[in-house]
Amino acid sequence: MKETRWEELRITNDFLFGKVMRNEEICKELVESILNIKIDKIEYPEEQKTIDISIDAKSIRLDVYVADGKGTIYNLEMQTSDTKELPKRTRYYQGMIDLNLIEKGKLYGELNTSYIIFICTFDPFEQGRHIYSFENRCIEDLNLKLKDGTTKIFLNSAGTKEDVSGNLKEFLLYLAGKESSNKFVEKVDCEVKRAKENKEWRREYMTLLMRDRENIEEGRRQGREEGRKEGRKEIIEKMLEKKLTLEMIAEVTGYSLEEIIEIEQKKIKK
Numbered sequence: 001m002k003e004t005r006w007e008e009l010r011i012t013n014d015f016l017f018g019k020v021m022r023n024e025e026i027c028k029e030l031v032e033s034i035l036n037i038k039i040d041k042i043e044y045p046e047e048q049k050t051i052d053i054s055i056d057a058k059s060i061r062l063d064v065y066v067a068d069g070k071g072t073i074y075n076l077e078m079q080t081s082d083t084k085e086l087p088k089r090t091r092y093y094q095g096m097i098d099l100n101l102i103e104k105g106k107l108y109g110e111l112n113t114s115y116i117i118f119i120c121t122f123d124p125f126e127q128g129r130h131i132y133s134f135e136n137r138c139i140e141d142l143n144l145k146l147k148d149g150t151t152k153i154f155l156n157s158a159g160t161k162e163d164v165s166g167n168l169k170e171f172l173l174y175l176a177g178k179e180s181s182n183k184f185v186e187k188v189d190c191e192v193k194r195a196k197e198n199k200e201w202r203r204e205y206m207t208l209l210m211r212d213r214e215n216i217e218e219g220r221r222q223g224r225e226e227g228r229k230e231g232r233k234e235i236i237e238k239m240l241e242k243k244l245t246l247e248m249i250a251e252v253t254g255y256s257l258e259e260i261i262e263i264e265q266k267k268i269k270k
Helices: 014-020 024-035 086-101 166-175 183-196 199-241 246-253 257-269
Strands: 064-067 073-079 114-120 131-134 150-156
Touching (some): 014 199, 024 073, 024 150, 086 150, 166 183, 199 246, 246 257
Parallel strands (some): 073 114, 114 150
């Protein structure tokens, strides 16, 4: 994982993007530009909202989670790596958001209208579009909408088609590293510079970076340990083939008799 110094961060960094979107005016204007609608106001239920439904469920941390005062939820995510699983991730996010919104015993009709928006620095569908919008429709009649109140949108700063204009077009060019004299983009860039002067946010970023390093190192350590275990199991299998006693194998390898017997039984079943 390539680490980026705080001073080198751009709006495409999800941490910095989340901080910039704390500016209500900028966030409101961006959502309006993406959806081509007018919003009265933006509310922030939580900063980088974490949804953790149960101990066993995979929790999610949302970059930007805002509401418009009328019950509509907007989740904006910055994405710079093409992991090939973004459609499935939007499905999971949608389910988690819905579970978080509706309390036990409430009617399904009370579920909020929601938009999940992934802002990508790559083309997730390789069609050259700057924007891909999805909602549920009838396969037999595409004019018939399900009207379940959910929309998934993918933005692509690497688009080639003339399918966006105004602030959204200029914002996507800005994400791609191109200069712009657009007033909204200038406002965003100014907020980026202001955010990077925030010492508290810098410390928070460095703490998260350190935590990521520790998690990666722990993953590597566990991987090495698993590799060593697999290597020892192969040695034990060879010792069993040579008819060495279980006690002797245990003494040489450090494995317990129970573990060696288990390996032997698995080997027999192969």
